[in-house]
Amino acid sequence: MIIAAGALVGATVFALAWTGAIGGGDGDDSPGATTPAVIVITQPPSAGPTTAPRESPPPGTPITGPIDVPIMMYHLIGPPDRPENDALAVSEADFSAQMSYLDCAGYTPITMQRLFDAFDGKAALPEKPIILTFDDGWAGQYTYGFPILKQHGFVGSFAIVTGFVDAGGPYMTWAQIEEMAQAGDEMMSHTATHIDLGTTDDATDIEQLTSSKADIEAHIGHDVPYFVYPAGEPFRSGTAQRQAEVVQMLRDAGYKGALLDGTGYGGQDPATPYELNRVRVSGGEDIYTYAGSIYGPDPGGVEC
Numbered sequence: 001m002i003i004a005a006g007a008l009v010g011a012t013v014f015a016l017a018w019t020g021a022i023g024g025g026d027g028d029d030s031p032g033a034t035t036p037a038v039i040v041i042t043q044p045p046s047a048g049p050t051t052a053p054r055e056s057p058p059p060g061t062p063i064t065g066p067i068d069v070p071i072m073m074y075h076l077i078g079p080p081d082r083p084e085n086d087a088l089a090v091s092e093a094d095f096s097a098q099m100s101y102l103d104c105a106g107y108t109p110i111t112m113q114r115l116f117d118a119f120d121g122k123a124a125l126p127e128k129p130i131i132l133t134f135d136d137g138w139a140g141q142y143t144y145g146f147p148i149l150k151q152h153g154f155v156g157s158f159a160i161v162t163g164f165v166d167a168g169g170p171y172m173t174w175a176q177i178e179e180m181a182q183a184g185d186e187m188m189s190h191t192a193t194h195i196d197l198g199t200t201d202d203a204t205d206i207e208q209l210t211s212s213k214a215d216i217e218a219h220i221g222h223d224v225p226y227f228v229y230p231a232g233e234p235f236r237s238g239t240a241q242r243q244a245e246v247v248q249m250l251r252d253a254g255y256k257g258a259l260l261d262g263t264g265y266g267g268q269d270p271a272t273p274y275e276l277n278r279v280r281v282s283g284g285e286d287i288y289t290y291a292g293s294i295y296g297p298d299p300g301g302v303e304c
């Protein structure tokens, strides 16, 4: 980490000019084991963060309102599997720089489970908590991401599409997922085939929510209570009624919380645990944009 002489270390929270590269403007990956995905920008980029940073409550206190815990959303780590996925692929060098920045700036990655324990007052949060999530189970998350996380003593939360595992293609194997889970990383469900929960029929949705959860649990040996909406649906373009229906399906299937798709910086509200906000990390994003996306200290002024 480059040190700016005389800089006030971590003293200043700054916000960069928002480029629109973060927040909205998704398109997700819609990965398929055999069908090439097409990136479709379905929403304009957001104008900026939805909320300002908030104070954390005292350790061990049940949380009753939104809490300031940024949840980062990664997809591929390392080279993209195909040119269309450039925007989803964070290079190994950039990922390493981002993790060094978080480390030097005093952030502590936590799991979703610890966030929910904090919601319930069962666990304290570190001073600067952050959650690192990785969607779709891309192989590079294991090959390039996992060693860098370990180097910093960081945990990640991985959203697995169970039908892609051990199916060939650019996705992880069960052996790799089990190894990461054993090392303390958290596994979440991202359905069995990356279905769009806004448009598929209920029977299919319920089957995928249930089977993907059970499949991961059978491999890692413990509960999988957290879920990531594929392409953010039905919370990107679905109706309020459809959103309520899907949340009920998640409850019925035994999930305790779920993550939205790149809504940007925002508080995590225990009153809406199935609508937690995430900050998208795009390929090619420089460290200043990354820091700005979480209102972190100036990367030029952090020291470690």
Ligand SMILES: [Zn+2]
Pocket (backbone or CB within 6 Å): 028, 029, 030, 031, 135, 136, 190, 194, 229, 230, 231
């Ligand atoms: Zn996905």
